[in-house]
Amino acid sequence: MNNAKTRTKRIPKTTSQRLYLGSGRVGLARSEKLRTAQDVTGSSACGLDPEDWTESRVQAHRMLDDLFDHLEGLRDGPVWRPLPSAVRESFDAPLPIAPSELSAVHEDFLRNILPYGNGNLHPAFMGWVHGGGNLAGMLGEMLAGGLNANLGGRDHAPIEVERQILRWVRQIFGFPATATGLFLTGSSMANFMGLLVARHATLVESGPDAADCSLVAYASNAVHGCVPQAMELSGLGRAALRLIPVDEAGRIRLDILSSSIAADRAAGFRPFLIVGTAGTVDIGAVDDIDGLATLAERENLWFHVDGAFGALAILSPTLSPLLAGLERSDSLAFDFHKWGQVPYDAGFLLVRDGEAHQATFASPAAYLRREARGLAANSPWPCDFGIDLSRGFRALKTWFTLKTYGLAKLGDVIDNTCALARRLEARVRAEPSLELLAPVALNIVCFRHRGVDPDSLNARIVADLHESGIAAPSTTQIGGQLAIRAAIVNHRTAARDVDALVDEVLALGSRR
Amino acid sequence: MNNAKTRTKRIPKTTSQRLYLGSGRVGLARSEKLRTAQDVTGSSACGLDPEDWTESRVQAHRMLDDLFDHLEGLRDGPVWRPLPSAVRESFDAPLPIAPSELSAVHEDFLRNILPYGNGNLHPAFMGWVHGGGNLAGMLGEMLAGGLNANLGGRDHAPIEVERQILRWVRQIFGFPATATGLFLTGSSMANFMGLLVARHATLVESGPDAADCSLVAYASNAVHGCVPQAMELSGLGRAALRLIPVDEAGRIRLDILSSSIAADRAAGFRPFLIVGTAGTVDIGAVDDIDGLATLAERENLWFHVDGAFGALAILSPTLSPLLAGLERSDSLAFDFHKWGQVPYDAGFLLVRDGEAHQATFASPAAYLRREARGLAANSPWPCDFGIDLSRGFRALKTWFTLKTYGLAKLGDVIDNTCALARRLEARVRAEPSLELLAPVALNIVCFRHRGVDPDSLNARIVADLHESGIAAPSTTQIGGQLAIRAAIVNHRTAARDVDALVDEVLALGSRR
Missing domain, CATH: 3.90.1150.10 (Aspartate Aminotransferase, domain 1)
Known part of the structure; x- marks a missing residue:
């Protein structure tokens, strides 16, 4: 391993040579330090908190001001500018073994990152369905970064904020109080999780057989690529997703869907899932959600809706009729970071049958024991409804955004x-x-x-x-x-x- | 659908009754507005940017100061306090149809959220392997919240920052320059993704058969619960994970592992993956990584390491010998938000064979077309190496943390x-x-x-x-x-x- 050798040589060499020079204190050499480990006193000299809080505070305010300047002047700049090669090369820097002044790191940010952004803050950005972000959400994210809460579980207010968002999401989409849900990165992940819940619910109903090769699902041929991918990653296979043609408006053909299901049943397959789309990725078409709900009900299939950007059209009284029937879906994926303007990332999965949702992901573990009081109370936890045990506080930027601007x-x-x-x-x-x-x-x-x-x-x-x-x-x-x-x-x-x-x-x- | 009815009645009623009263302008009633849609002028009166930037800026600085006060005074408060029931109930508020002053939302935050945090900022928090966060990382997150970049792809500096972190991660762990990797929420997700890459690489080698029921994997019985869960969700099934006993130090028994593999092969199973653990969840034991690497090599199996918290011990010259052999693994999951102190969430997956990694997730799509110049340049994109197309700027808080404090x-x-x-x-x-x-x-x-x-x-x-x-x-x-x-x-x-x-x-x- 050439690389391993380079590394092994590199890190220890540099670290063993240095001496700490913080607040007048000359640090101990490492060997000395190990010897004295039992004598560690109450000082937190090894921690990362600043020696001088006031200095850090001033620097932080400077950073906030620079960010405001950027946001306030957005329209005066280009929507996007190409990265000069020197900027690109600046990101091939040596390992940062030694510390740097926060102000120097920020200078680097101002020079090499801020001017070369994604473009989606800018009014003239119209690509790839990106949201524009917002001030209240940004400040919520700042606070979340400081709070550093892990939303995997436990009993604390951040968990309650996520539950508040869940309650609001239920109300917005007309789901019952027993529906569950949680923040995820985005709808690609939420669609994947929705599919896993659908499969689990199906297999529980008909006996456990996780590798059942006869399960088949349905979506229009305008479905987002994450859905066939989810079929593949779940082990069901891309071929088990039947891609149904669309009409001239880009909506799934219900007649063809219906006959496909019948043909699959006749051929011995086990239909289990219909994925409808509220806002197709290419043209923004909205499937006949109510028609799909009726068909899924009749066929006893799980009905999942990929509403990545389109679902939030429900907030517009003029557009919401397009989404009629959404309240009848079994699960719904959507993103707050698109039309909801919440800063990236803030995807959401909503599941009507909370028990099926929990049963798909809950894995009792000794190290996640629940109690009636103390930090380990307040079960069930978000980690019982998804894969993530480590979860940032996406709910806070969303809470700030929804409350400040209003639905x-x-x-x-x-x-x-x-x-x-x-x-x-x-x-x-x-x-x-x-x-x-x-x-x-x-x-x-x-x-x-x-x-x-x-x-x-x-x-x-x-x-x-x-x-x-x-x-x-x-x-x-x-x-x-x-x-x-x-x-x-x-x-x-x-x-x-x-x-x-x-x-x-x-x-x-x-x-x- | 009772709920649907409630909702349908509720939102339009409230929204149609209100009038906007921003900066002296009385908004149009909705019907009027639709009529005039073609006449929208250059004004961005419908946007979320503040009418008065200075007022927002002052408020933002106030919020930053309050956060600093909290962080500076951490040790004076309790590590955790139970939520009073009135606080808990405050999160069952009606839908926020109307706007609120940002200052009022922040007051609500100060009253009901800030005092009732997760506890993991506090020096006396020692539960569940939570990192403590840090100031530089928090400020990086503030900037990321403002930049609102989507790290799914495209050609912009935030992508280069994530690539910088990848280069550093490769160096830190002694992986070759062809290794790929990306930020994920946490190691539960990174372990899942690692398993999917391992399966894909195995099946490509031996012909495509995604539902292959004979594949089996190995880990110690002290493995984190996310690994059996990943087996289940991928369709391979929990039973296909052989849980090998540990020695008195909590490390996987190599002799039993070796004989289990032989027994499985003899019985017609297809071993494909060994998951080693660097820091078991219960007691922090570190498997014999080098021994596992040798065994995996001999048996031609994919060797993945769950280094959720333990992998970053490589930054300590006194601890890094415990991790010998990590540079020989095929894939590695770890979290910057644990021992790396980066604010939640910042998990990472590193994969030696970049081609296998990309082949597992890349899904060509017309709406993700790559170009040689413009925003659509700079392929491959992070979305080619994972599920997420919407990805926040986790790299920035990590970049600020690593550079400011130094490795x-x-x-x-x-x-x-x-x-x-x-x-x-x-x-x-x-x-x-x-x-x-x-x-x-x-x-x-x-x-x-x-x-x-x-x-x-x-x-x-x-x-x-x-x-x-x-x-x-x-x-x-x-x-x-x-x-x-x-x-x-x-x-x-x-x-x-x-x-x-x-x-x-x-x-x-x-x-x-």
Whole structure:
């Protein structure tokens, strides 16, 4: 192991050579230290807390101010800028054996990270369905970073905050008080967990046989790639997911679904799950959720909805009718960090049958013993409903966001992004050199420039757009054609951003 | 659906009644607004950014100061306090339809959340292997909350920061430059992902058969519960994990492991994976990693190490010999939020064979198309190495922590917690009414009071300790006996905290 050798040589050498020089104290050499280990006094000289709290506090305020400056000036900068190679190379630094001043680390952040962000804070970001974040959520995250709570379990207020969010989520989606749920990273994970609960519930009902090769599931062929992946990772296999064609609006064909289920049953397969989609990834189509719920009920199948971004449209009274039937689903995955504008990451899984949910994941362990009082009280714990024992305090940034802005305002933001999508659709339709490639159901507009060799032309236009800093849509394939995909999610996006996108696509298209 | 009805009635009613009164502007009623959707102007009046940035900035600084006050005064407060029922009930509030002042939400936080934390910030917290967090990491998390980057992919500096951490992790653990890795929530997830990579690599080698029921894996019977759970969730089944007995030090018996593999092969099973443990959950035992690596090599099995907390002992020159052979493992799971003191959550998975890692998770999708320039450049992306497409910026709090304190200092902190564990061990051995229940390999001490009916006595002592606010160990079972389990992880913990634990256990034991 060449690398191992390099390492072994490297770390001890550097560490054994140094002496600590903190607050006038010259540290002990290591061998001395070991000898005196039994004599450790009450001092926490080995800890990471600052010697000078005031100095750290001043530095922290400086960092907060710099961050505010950045957020306040977002619109004045480009949506994105390419990383200079020197910046990229700065992240191939030697191992940080020795300490650095916090202020120096922050300078490094200001120079090499802050200017080269993801772009999704910016009003003109329209790619890949990214939320825009928000101030209250950011401050909630700051507090969570300080509290450092582990939301895996135990009896403390952070757990109650997550339960508060769960109660609100139940109410928002019309689930019963017995429904359970928890924060996860995102909907890819939540869809995976939903599938695992569905399988577990099915197998419990029909006898345990975790490797049952006859189980089959259904989703439209516009389903997000995480669902076939979840089938594979769970051991059920991608082939056991039947991909059902969609109608011209991009919604699953219920008639074909119904006959597929019948054909599978006739062939000896065991249908167990239908995955509906509220907001397909490519065009934002919403399956007929109520129709799927009825079909799943009739066929006695688990009905899971991937509502990654679309589910929160329920906060808009004008859009919520599109989601009729969501309250009949067995489980629902969605993200607060998309249309909910909560800082990344804050996915959520909601499960109607709390017992099935818990039974899928609960693993009694001696080191997780529950008590009636003390820190080990307050069972069941979130770790009984998922894989994670170590869980950050995602609930706090969500709590700050929901309470500060209110659900009505968040619904307005969602409405507004859809209004902007309609505006973009209208502008595309009005331009002879542009072509709309998919119907606009929510906030996603897929279109392209009609120029010569359109696939490569439109790919170049999008890369040019990014580099110009003017707008940042992404791309996808619609009917075999490369589409410019504008997903309007950010609460900061305004009409002028949409107009700038169209104007620049036209300009780039004619220039090319 | 009664609940659905309640909901449908509730949200629209409230939202349709309100009028926005922001900065002198009276908002439009919703119907009017829809009509005017095409007329949206350049104003971002619908966004969530503050009307008055200065006011928000002042409030944010106030919040930061309050947090500093809390952190600076940690030692003056109890390690934990029970939640009064009024506080618990405050988290059953109605849906927050209307907005609230950020200052009011923060008041609510100060009153109902901050005083009732998890306890793991406090020097006297010794339960469940929780890290203590740190200031630099907290400030990194604040910045990450503001940046709101999605680390799923794309070309931006946050991705490069995560790659920097990966490079450092490779160096720290002696992995080659071709090794891949990424942040996950925690080691339960990282162990699960490691198992999925191991299975994928095995099946690719021997032909695709995802539901192969003959695959079997091995770990000691002291393995963390997430490993059998991962076997179940992956579809392989708990029974396919052979739990091998441990020696008197709690380490897997290599001889029994070896003969189990032979017996399984003879019986037609297909061994594919050995999971070693660096720091068992109950007592902190470290398997013979080098011996396991040799065995795995000989048997051509994937060798994964669960180093949830123990792996970072490599930062201590005095402890790192315990981990010899770690550089030979195929994959490694560990947490920066435990001994690394990074705020929750920051788990990590490292995989030697980057191609096998990527092949397990990469799912080409039209909406994730890669380009040579623009935002869609910089492939492969972290989403190609795991399930998550939405990924927070865990790398930043880790980067701030590692750079600010330096690896040598973090190694010292780890050393110090082990020295404190030896001190606790010595004190337990010196007290006739106390009994040590397991050898102390690292930083975990399992002991008990010898009083009458010791299981219930020691459970009561621990709950009393929590309620007293003096110390917070947890419990586990050792050899069928309930043990007080003190896992010393926090960098703030000092000798007086360990002494207070012993003194109070003695006092409570004699009082009971």
